[in-house]
Amino acid sequence: MKEENKEIIIAQALLDSSNPTLQEQLFEYILPNHLESKTKIGSLALMPFGKQLMRGLIVNLVLSSPEELSQDYELKYISEILKESIFEPEYLDLLLWISNFYICSFWQTLKGILPIGLLGSFQERVFIQIESLEDLIELKIKITSKEEKLLNLLLNSVQKNLAFSFLRQQSKDTTFRQTIKSLISKNLIIVQTQIKKAVKPALKKQNIIKNNKLNIINLNTQQQEIFDNLKIILDQEQFDDYLLHGITGSGKTEIYFSLIREVLKKEKQVIYLVPEIALTVQLLERVYKHFPPDQVSIWHSNLAAGERILAWNECLNNSARLIIGARSAIFAPVSNLGLIIIDEEHDSSYKSGFKPFYDTKQIALQRAKLNNALLLSGSATPSIKNYFFAKENHKLLSIKNRFNNKPLPKVQIIDMRIELQNGNKSIFSRSLRQALDKCILNKEQAILLLNKRGHSSYIFCRDCGYVAFCKNCSVPMIYHLTDNALHCHHCNFRQAKLTVCPACQSLKIKESGLGTQKLEAELKRNFPAAEILRLDRDISSRREGVQEIWNQLISPEAEKKSQFLVGTQLVAKGIDLPRVSVVGVVHSEAGLYLPDYTAAERSFQLLTQAAGRAGRHDKDSNIIFQTYIPEHEIIKFAANQDYEAFYDWEIEQRKAYNYTPFCELTRFILSNESDTTVEKEMEKLKDWIIVEAKNLEITIELLGPAPCPYEKLNKLFRWHILIKHKQIDINSIRTIYKEIKENYRFNSRLAFDLMPISLL
Ligand code: ADP
Ligand code: ZN
Ligand code: ZN
Numbered sequence: 001m002k003e004e005n006k007e008i009i010i011a012q013a014l015l016d017s018s019n020p021t022l023q024e025q026l027f028e029y030i031l032p033n034h035l036e037s038k039t040k041i042g043s044l045a046l047m048p049f050g051k052q053l054m055r056g057l058i059v060n061l062v063l064s065s066p067e068e069l070s071q072d073y074e075l076k077y078i079s080e081i082l083k084e085s086i087f088e089p090e091y092l093d094l095l096l097w098i099s100n101f102y103i104c105s106f107w108q109t110l111k112g113i114l115p116i117g118l119l120g121s122f123q124e125r126v127f128i129q130i131e132s133l134e135d136l137i138e139l140k141i142k143i144t145s146k147e148e149k150l151l152n153l154l155l156n157s158v159q160k161n162l163a164f165s166f167l168r169q170q171s172k173d174t175t176f177r178q179t180i181k182s183l184i185s186k187n188l189i190i191v192q193t194q195i196k197k198a199v200k201p202a203l204k205k206q207n208i209i210k211n212n213k214l215n216i217i218n219l220n221t222q223q224q225e226i227f228d229n230l231k232i233i234l235d236q237e238q239f240d241d242y243l244l245h246g247i248t249g250s251g252k253t254e255i256y257f258s259l260i261r262e263v264l265k266k267e268k269q270v271i272y273l274v275p276e277i278a279l280t281v282q283l284l285e286r287v288y289k290h291f292p293p294d295q296v297s298i299w300h301s302n303l304a305a306g307e308r309i310l311a312w313n314e315c316l317n318n319s320a321r322l323i324i325g326a327r328s329a330i331f332a333p334v335s336n337l338g339l340i341i342i343d344e345e346h347d348s349s350y351k352s353g354f355k356p357f358y359d360t361k362q363i364a365l366q367r368a369k370l371n372n373a374l375l376l377s378g379s380a381t382p383s384i385k386n387y388f389f390a391k392e393n394h395k396l397l398s399i400k401n402r403f404n405n406k407p408l409p410k411v412q413i414i415d416m417r418i419e420l421q422n423g424n425k426s427i428f429s430r431s432l433r434q435a436l437d438k439c440i441l442n443k444e445q446a447i448l449l450l451n452k453r454g455h456s457s458y459i460f461c462r463d464c465g466y467v468a469f470c471k472n473c474s475v476p477m478i479y480h481l482t483d484n485a486l487h488c489h490h491c492n493f494r495q496a497k498l499t500v501c502p503a504c505q506s507l508k509i510k511e512s513g514l515g516t517q518k519l520e521a522e523l524k525r526n527f528p529a530a531e532i533l534r535l536d537r538d539i540s541s542r543r544e545g546v547q548e549i550w551n552q553l554i555s556p557e558a559e560k561k562s563q564f565l566v567g568t569q570l571v572a573k574g575i576d577l578p579r580v581s582v583v584g585v586v587h588s589e590a591g592l593y594l595p596d597y598t599a600a601e602r603s604f605q606l607l608t609q610a611a612g613r614a615g616r617h618d619k620d621s622n623i624i625f626q627t628y629i630p631e632h633e634i635i636k637f638a639a640n641q642d643y644e645a646f647y648d649w650e651i652e653q654r655k656a657y658n659y660t661p662f663c664e665l666t667r668f669i670l671s672n673e674s675d676t677t678v679e680k681e682m683e684k685l686k687d688w689i690i691v692e693a694k695n696l697e698i699t700i701e702l703l704g705p706a707p708c709p710y711e712k713l714n715k716l717f718r719w720h721i722l723i724k725h726k727q728i729d730i731n732s733i734r735t736i737y738k739e740i741k742e743n744y745r746f747n748s749r750l751a752f753d754l755m756p757i758s759l760l
Contacts, residue, residue, distance in 0.1 A: 007063045009039075009061055010030060010063075011029050012027070012028055013027055013058050015055070016057075017049075023105035023108075030075045030076070035080075035081050038084045041089045042057070042085050042087050043084055044056075047077075047078050051177065057106070059092060082120060083120070085316075094363075102355075102754065103738055104356035115308035116305055118309055124191055124193050125161050125191070126154065128151065128160050128161065128188065143183075146175070147183055150173070150183065151189075154189065219258060223254060223255050226255055226397050229397065230242065230255075230259055234339065239371075239372050239375075241365060242377070242390070242397055243382055244378035244398075245387070245399070246380060246398065246399030247612070250403055260341075263338040264291070264295065266338060268336050268373075269334040270339045271332055271339075272322060272323065272329075273326065274344065274574070275350065280325070282550075296324065297311050297323045299311050299332060312332075316333055327352065327360050330367065337368070338374070339373055340375045340376070342376070342378070343377075343378050343379075344379055345379045348602070351757045355751070357752075359757070380643070383757075384651065409621050410623070412624050412625070413630045413636070414431050414432065417464070426522075429624070429626050431624055432584045439530070439562055440530050440562040442581065443560065444580070445553065445580045446565070447565050448564055448565070448566040448571075448585075449568070450590070458476040458594075459486070459510055459511045460511075461503065461509040462508040463508050464501060464504040464506065465629035466502065466503040470493050478709065485497055487707070488595070491703055492704065529562065530561070531561055535565060535567035535568075571613070572606055580621070581620065582622045583611060583623045587627070588607060589628060589632060591606060592629075592635075594760070595760075596709070596759045597654075597659045598757060603635075607638035607639075608641055611623050611625075611638065658724060661727075663726060665725075665755065666737075666752065667721070667722050668752050670718070670720075671751070672748035673715060678718070678748045682719045683705065684744075692735075692739050698725065700724065701725075703722040705721040706720065706721075710760050722759065733754070
């Protein structure tokens, strides 16, 4: 009697299935008594599904009585708990929100966000229970030939057991499951689920940096005023969202440090985001002078699996107070969050290029709201969109001057057309050459920037700087070798390749193309006395790559020679070296003509940040922007480091062409191995988008379909269509995607990118 009335715990779980319809459903299981003590919301479990076992995450536990359980369908039992807890229940709310907002299945979200190895994996193994086939005679057991084959495979294995899937494959038995069942019933084998242990957390590294005395800096008046305003918000413990704008060297980081100190005093946690590992090296040296190393946890993208899990566990057990890292650190499972800082908030690395294509700012907003925390973004060159809304909502804080009123270094714009007219065909202008020679003489350092994206083959006139633009889209046309024509990657308008410049009739109109490696070689050839170091994605993707370069730049040996650091956008970010006396941008206009409406914004940011690398200390410095279009406003704004002027100019463009912040964009992408299939299906997709938008009664504008600027990636042809819509219609757009995903079948892969920041 007693037993029957006992309440039963039902666990609701989301399964790690590859089947899209199963991914969306909640499945119910009975939680057996012996697992109760180690099961929580957020536990990782193993459960039967059909004939197999599956992994699932428990998202809810409900009490039920035996009578309540429906008669006509029998609930199965949870088989095993793989991990008691990988995060707190509130964190699950965040994951569910992300999965829902970006319309990405829960498990795909989980796998995209959690460190690899944290989830572990499981395996069914088959163990043999006899020593040899002769035992069968003694046991008086008869077996079939199929069964004999299986037993032999097991007997011949080293450990007398094999993985279920491996055994199946080796046996070539078409009725494998039945054979296994029969062998189990004869007690000759057992099948067990083994948990392949997840990656072990690494040991905490001893910190190299000695922490004798922690620095405290007195803020100046401007900094103090901003700090005081933000401290009030911290004390209220309510969600808020501010943007801090101040040129490089204006003292933003010191404000962050003061705020962090306040939050740590309250026993709360801070997530401090920086865009690139290149930035973390130097930032950490500063951080360790301000905060006890044992409270700091690092989350950059080059951590080994074990280090990631260590960092994860440090957050869970609350020993990490200040989490510093790149984009993924926004997912640190801290439960007592007081402050999120997004430094260099304009940086494109904050937007993920993988499913669920999340935007760190969106996630940060959601986390700050859930935790009543303060979100502070900062930049010398804020993104147009965030600046616009910060201004509009009175959430903009500005530091007007450099700390100590140090003057901004002057930038020289060099007209490369004149260089050419004077017979200088080299990639170095005479001014840059002179500056570099002087740099060698003084044993100083130089930074040379060549925007990697300058590889793209827009075409321009070397005499007048003319660039061919699409007549519909205000983006440059891209030269295609395949049909020797110019294409617009937004609307697919095409025109013949230009052989004569329409502006000046010159014949010197052709595509551009120069990479960092070629530049490195040219530097070595032209300046043999300097040591040439290269920093680009090839280097930074190696675990210690950036650290090695960095060590070379700051070693005592370095002071005895001259060093040139050449690279892509990475060299423009955050580096603060006192011995840098030259910054040279080889093709200042390179990024301006990308087929992307944010091209001007990105270029301005890059050039301004690059200029900010020199003259940070008391050195005379040469900053040189080489360009074929010296009259271009963006280049002039960047040379003057005048964000306000740039903003006023760019916001007019956005208004005129109706781009963000005046509308919102959503991008649908189809990819397929066949170019013709993807093109055909894209037309269908377009029609369906139009129909769905009509049903929802929202006004949209479509651009395309057209091939993506990166037309073929990983053997897949990619086409996209852009929807321009109102900001408030974002949920309707999400509905359109959901409807299309659920109701229409494509042979191509369909992806959707909400609020893309890049259209490549
Ligand atoms: P940003 O983050 O805006 O680039 P930083 O915070 O790095 O600026 O400040 C630039 C330099 O000025 C750093 O070397 C910093 O230590 C110094 N600095 C900033 N504020 C102060 C202050 N109140 N007192 C002393 N030094 C400061
Ligand atoms: Zn021309
Ligand atoms: Zn176009």
